[in-house]
Amino acid sequence: MMSKKALPVFALVLMGGILGALSCRGSNENDTLTRQQQLLVGLGMIIEQRHYSPKQIDDQFSQKIFDEFLSSLDGEKNIFLQTDIAKLAVYKDQIDDEIHGRAAMKFYPTAIEIFQQRIAALKPLYHDILSKPFDFEKNQTFQPISDSLDYPADEAADKQAWFDRLKYRTLVAYNDLLSQKAKAKPTDSLSKKSDATLEKEARETVKSYYDRYFDKRFNPATFNATQQFSLFVNTITHEMDPHSDYMPPLDQREFNEEMSNRFYGIGAQLLEKNGAISIESVIAGGAAWKSKKINVGDIILKVATGDAPLVDLSGYEVTEAVKLIRGAKGSTVKLQIKKASDGTIETISLVREEVKLDQAAAKSLIINQNDNKIGYLSLPQFYADFQDDKGARSAVDVAKELKKLKESGIKGLIIDLRTNPGGSLADVNKMIGYFVKSGPAVQVKNRSDQSQQLMDNNDSDGVLYDGPMIVMVNEFSASASEIFAAAMQDYHRAIIVGSTSTYGKGTVQTQLPLGKPNANGMPEFGGLKLTVEKFYRINGGSTQLKGVSSDIVLPDLLESVKAREKDNPTALPWDKINPATYTIWQPAYNQDSVIARAKLRITQNPVFNAITQTNTWMDANENRPVSLNLKQYKADQEKIRKMFDKDDKGVQLKDPLSISIMPVDTKQYLENQDKTKVDFYKKWKTDVSKDVYIKETTQIMDDMISQQKYFASTATGQATQ
Incomplete structure (x- = not known):
């Protein structure tokens, strides 16, 4: 959840001297460390003075940062040795002094130096191990979960750990290749290969994986001083809470792009293939399309902004390459392209243009259920363009979708917020006013215990829809999604359907720009996304940790992932404040009756029963060691495969839902000259029609509509006795 408020004046006053000093410096290694420490001190000051509930930065805090930073570098404990940890232990209680500027920053650069030395020594180690066949007849096990493991005691222990891994x-x-061989036709080359050959190919596959992994993850071009420092600083911010982040300039721009639902680039989708960045598709009307010089399959070798030197993209992930290709509106990007047609190399200059992310925009369609038109509205994110008053706003787009659905004569409405991570507080606040009359939407409290009620911003739009309503959620519906679902539940305005509870993020962040704008329009030193408030339901309870509990629970495989707010050890605690004053909505149906019918139907649904059984099995086998005996491994995997195949097939309906597309959407999405958008919309529509969760939700809505019709007829004396 992002607050629209920002504190740029405070940040610039507090860090003005530091940022000014940094801007005048050069770029040698020692100077870079000096710049980083000065930035670290400034960030520490802001965190201590502005964070909602800052932890004391002392020796105890230092020891946690020590452990967490080493874990962020080596989460599987397959790189550092215990001797390395012992060597670094001298800094274990000094990191707080580094943050406060009382000591030179030594822990982070020393840890990186040792880490890089270990990385350099790993390639010959795993190459040597993989040069010899493995014996898969021994009764041996391997523990993939590394949280409880120790770092290897010495190089011999390290070699054994790598051997097992x-x-x-x-x-x-190897098992995958054997399975493919068993299914292959007698004429296929695979069927003629011996098991020994397949085992060798399996080792080559693993070697290639680790070669790519280490080359990409720790390539100096991508895991550079900026990325290393960002990783260290975010270890500190995340110890305060999971949602406070330091973002270097390119990451800051990427965050703004996600929030605004647009960016400035060349208008092409990229794909990483065999270590190269290639053009997967070209967006019609975009800069690449207009140039007529870039085609699907072309490989982008190098990239630069304006007159800057070209950067080689070898080893880059797509996400990292995208950061370099995107930039400020109207700026020039140079691309060195290897043509797919003839292999020639050409350097092309393009002016970055606006590209809208339609995939994340609000969309709707109509589900036909028992002669009832049910509106289905999908909102993947509460997006808002804070840099442009005329930019995309989720509240504005949702209002348009609601008006279209009402004009189409819907009898009920389903709003799908599954996996919606949240976004703009102002937009969710406004959206609540589309469904209830004027009243409180959410309560907010700052670090000084000052609280306020944010009203639903009910303006000229007024209540846009007053019929039966369901909100769909899951474990990854977070922040703004939880505010919306909680308000609808507290007002008795809608039935909440989905996982046992939502994510449980009840905090508000604000953005602090750090430094003057650079060539790409981003602050020179990036930005700090800082937790400054907590929000509460109008009933007084926080959504922090607990989330919003569904009125009707649909069993979900994601339940076993254990990735909610409550699963994060640095999450802020749950609490409550006084409830607000609000008027409960009086629905024209018996909510208890609808919920009881749904629960009975769900207990009799074989798909949901199978998912419940799978969740139970996964919980019981979460930390179970894996057998390295081929025969036992195959038996275990076959059992798991059958279980998940049953679940995967079950959630895809054999008889798709009946769906109608509104005429205006047909023109916008299906008759669009951009094939990428057409294909995306078609797939989205198909996914909706085959979703077993949406089917059950439409049945719940059908019950709500039927009861509403009954109550209406009873009120006019037309009920059948």
């Missing part, structure tokens, strides 16, 4: 990964690849 590589044997496990090779077994996975």
Whole structure:
């Protein structure tokens, strides 16, 4: 949840001297460390003075940062040795002094130096292990979960740990090849290969994986000083809470793009293939399309902004390459392209243009259920363009979708907020006013215990829809999604359907720009996204940790992922404040009756029963070691495969829902000259029609509509006795 408020004046006053000093410096290694420490001190000051509930930065805090930073570098404990940890232990209680500027910053650069030395030594180690066949007849097990493991005591222990890890990964690849061979036709070359040949190919596959992994993850071009420092600083911010983040300039721009639902680029979708960045599709009307010089399959070798030197994209992930290709509106980007047609290399200059992210925009359609038109509205994110008053706003787009659906004569409305991570507080506040009369939407409290009620911003739009309503959620519906679902539940305005509870993020963040704008229009030193408030339901309870509990629970495989707010050890606690004063909506149906009918139907649904059984099995086997005996491994995997195949097939309806597309959407999405948008919309429509969760939700809505019709007829004396 992002607050529209920002504190740029405070940030610039507090860090003005530091940022000014940094801007005048050069770029040698020692100077970079000096710049980083000065920035670290400034960030520490802001965090301590502005965070909602800052932890004391002392020796205890320092020890946590020590452990967490090493874990962020080596989460699987397959790189550092215990001797390395012992060497670094001298800094274990000094990191707080580094943050406060009382000591030079030594822990982070020393840890990085040792880390890079270990990385350099790993390639010959795993190459040597993978040069020899493995014996998969021994009764041996491997523990993939590394949280409880220790770092290897010495190089011999490290080699053994790598042997076990590589044997496990090779077994996975080998078993896959054996399964493919069993299904292959007698004429296929695969069917003629011996098991020994397949085992060798499996080892080659694992070797190639680790080569790519280390080359990409720790390539100096991508895991550079900026990325290393960002990783260290975010270890500190995340110890305060999981949602406070330091973002270097390119990451800051990427965040703004996600929030605004637009960016400035070349208008092409990229794909990483065999270590190269290639053009997967070209967006009609975009800069690449207009140039007539870039085609699907072309490889982007290098990129630069304006007259800057070209940057080689070898080893880059798509996400990292995208950051370099996108930039400020109207700026020039140079691309060195290898043509797919003839292999020639050409450098092309393009002016970055606006590209709208339609995939994340609000969309709607009509589900036909028992002669009832049910509106289905999908909102993947509460987006808002804070840089442009005329830019995309989720509240504005949702209002348009509601008006279209009402004009189409819907009898009920389903709003799908599954996996919606949240976004703009102002937009969710306004959206609540589309469904209830004027009243409180959410309560907010700052670090000084000052609280306020944010009203639903009911303006000229007024209540846009007053019929039966369901809100769909899951474990990854967070922040603004939870505010909306909680308000609808507290007002008795809608029935909440989905996972046992939503994510549980009840905090508000604000953005602090750090430094003057650079060539791409971003602050020179990036930005700080800082938790400054907590929000509360109008009934007084926080959504922090607990989330919003569904009125009707639909069993979901994501329940076993254990990735909610409550699963994060640095999450802020749950609490409550006084409830607001509000008037409960009086629905024209018996909510208890609808919920009871749905629960009975769900307990009799074989798909949901199978998912419940799978969740129970996954919980019981979460930390179970894996057998490295081929025969036992195959038996275990076959059992798991059958279980998940049953679940995967079950959630895809054999008889799709009947769906209608409104005429205006047919023109916008299906008759669009941009094939990428057409294909995306078609797939989205198909996914909706085959979703077993949406089917059950439409049945719940059908009950709500039927009861409403009954109550209406009873009120006019037309009920059948």
